[in-house]
Amino acid sequence: MSTDTGSQTAAGVPTDPAGRVDQDTLTRAQKALLALSDDVARQLAEDNGVCVRPMAMRRIDMSTGRVDVVPVPCKSTQEDKCRPCAEKARRERMVQAREGWHLEHEPFEKPATPNEHQKRLLAMRSDLHAAYTCARTDGLDYECEEIREIVAELDAEIRAAGVRGRLAPLDPAPKLVKRSTRRRQDAPDLPRRPVENRTLGEVFGGKYRPSTFLTLTLDTYGRVDKHGAALDPDTYDYRRAARDAIHFPRLLDRFWQNTRRCVGWEVQYFGTVEPQKRGAPHFHAAIRGAIPRAELRAIAAATYHQVFWPAHDEITHSGDQLPRWDDRHKGFVDPTTREPLPTFDEATDPDVLTEPTHVVTFGAQVHVKGILGGTEEAGRHVGYLTKYLTKSITQAAGLTDDAPARLRAHHRRLTAELAITPCSPRCGIWLLYGIQPKGALPSTKPGQCKSKAHRPEHLGIAGRRVLVSRKWSNKSLGDHRAERAEFVRQLLDRAGVTPSYPVDDGPFAWERTAPGDTDVPPRQVLLLHAINQRQRWRADYDAALIAAPDPTDNRSATESEAA
Structure with missing residues (x-):
């Protein structure tokens, strides 16, 4: 006759026949293998799509005066910080990209008549x-x-009163530095057509209105291996790579200007800036309407951005010989001669600076593909556009814990060059080159700048990673969220489902909590409250789907509404 003596957990901890663990009989080593309560709560939150690091906010009902401390999502866009919030943000971007890509009607209307x-x-x-x-x-x-x-x-x-647009400033605008707009001799000319007031592409065959998927890259700086590391670091042009990365957003602006002038209509796009393995930024874009491949390649080859900045090839001040602030001159002076440093405007005067110090161009690799709306291929490309939005820039570039040492050394060389490359006219790094930046103050530290462009984890990509044209869908992310919330409310009303949680109509006033507030519960309690609320929301939503099935229901579009 045999008896059941129990089993073991996945970690090798013995359990009784009912699967329970008697911790009083376990050794210290066995107890160390048990799951931590915080890890269980975090995993449960991820399974339910709940923010794993909620912030405590004080919500004040202005009609009743009731004060509640409620968990608020952190809204991080990086999965290593909060996977549910990052995934929700990615899905919102997917909806935004999908809704504006293959439109059949213009998304904008004429402005209202002034009253x-x-x-x-x-x-x-x-x-x-x-x-x-x-x-x-x-x-x-x-x-x-x-x-x-x-x-x-x-x-x-x-x-x-409902007026938008720039209002005339009271003080006169500063005098702009005018330079010649004549195209460079080494850049091919482009045709220029009058830009029509439309954003839709042409219809082919009476029923097909294809769109375009575009990928733009920067020029080569030297040969790299399969991991993106330079094969010969001594000949790899890290200086040009750093400058191109910092000025890449301006180059993209020039590209869209040239595109609209060349094709003759207001081209709209949804694009993402991502790093390549070598650390250089490249751009993926969904373009509404079809543009010939040869035309896009010609536009990319003819697009450039000239940087008329002071020369910054050789550092002139370093170590103990950094420029110092002088109250008498109201600016920085040379530590040896005590003479005021030339200002940025003086160094960039058209009479002094006649040639650009740097020119940014695209590389030869330009990928263009036509996409039809409503196809599986269109869905795949929307997913590809947003694939790396939940990862940090260094993670997207392959700089993970198991990255090769050669690739790490390559990125160290690139970030070292970025650390001494000015990112704007107000950058404090200009003082290393003997130039006083715009807006310099006594608090400005020579050789230091708080811009993200100089941080090692950003690889020079300091701006936004998602770029959306103004007439893409005529909706902001807030509009998309409001649409999903309204969809859920209508679904519950149509199905006659009364939410199991109280519906507060407000209005509310929100207040930040401070460390040490006695009414603020621990984060784990906030997390459990958020999980409980999400489970009740999910139960109500599923009940509404069963009670009132709707063939047009798009579950993926409302999946993240409850967060």
Whole structure:
């Protein structure tokens, strides 16, 4: 006769026949193999799509005065910090890309006609603008300050009245530096057509309106191996690679300007900037409408961006000989001669700087592919566009824990060059080259800049990683979230499902909590509350789907609404 003596857990810890663990009988080594409560809660949160590191916010009901401390998602976009929030952000971008790619109708409407109230407010502003000009001419500083305060309040009222766009500044704009717009002799010419007021591409065969998937890369800086590391680091042009990475956003702007002028209509795009294994940024874009491959390749070959910045090839100040702030000159001076350093504007004067210090161009690799809307291929490319949005830049470039030592050394050389490459006219690194940056203050530290472009984990990609044209879908991410929330509310109403959680209509006021507040529960308690709320939301949603099935239901589009 045999008896059941129990079994073991996956970690080798013995259990009784019911699968329970008697911790009193375990050794210290066996207890160390048991799962931690925090890990169990975190894994449960990930399984339910709940933020794993919620923030505590104090919610104040303005109608009843009730105060609750509620968990709020962290909204991180990196999966190594919070996988549920990062995945939710990626799905929102997928919806945004899909909705604007293959439109059949123009997504925008004509602006509203100005009403009498808006015109009256702008007339008042014109009177104040004239009064400010006279007061400034007469040197009445006190009156100028009063007019500024009145205009600031009036501008807020104008915005509230439904007026958008830039309002004329009171003070005259600084004089712009004008340079020749003549194309470089080494750049091919492009045809220029009048730009039509449309964003849709042409229809072929009476029923097909294809769109385009485009990939742009930068030029080569030297041969690399299969991992992206330089085969010969001594000849690899790290300086040009660093400068190209910093000026890559301006190059993309030039490309879209040239594209619209060349094809003759307002080309719209949804694009993502990602690093290649070698560390250089490249660009994937979904373009609405079909553009010939040869034409896009010609536009990429003819696109360039000239950088008219002071020369920054050789460092002139380092170590103990860094420039110092001088109160008498109200700026930085040379530590040896005590002479003021030339300002950025003086060093870039057109009479002094006649040739660009750097020119950014695209590489020869330009990938163009036509895509039909509603096909499986279109869905795959939307997924490819957003594939790396949940990863950091270094992770997307393959710089993981198991990366080859050669690749790590390659990235160290690149980040070392980025650390001494100015990123903007206000960058503190200009002081290393004997140039006083714009807006320099006594707090400016020579050779230091807080921009993300100089951080090793960004590889020079300091701007946004998702670039969306203004007329892509005429919706922001907030609009997409509101649509999903409204979809769920209508589904619950149609199915007659009453939410098991209280529905608060507000209005609410939100307040940050501070460390040490006695009414703030521990993070694990916040996490458990968020999990409980998500499970109740999911139960109500599933019940509504069963009670009122809708053939048009897109579960993927509402999957992340409850977060």
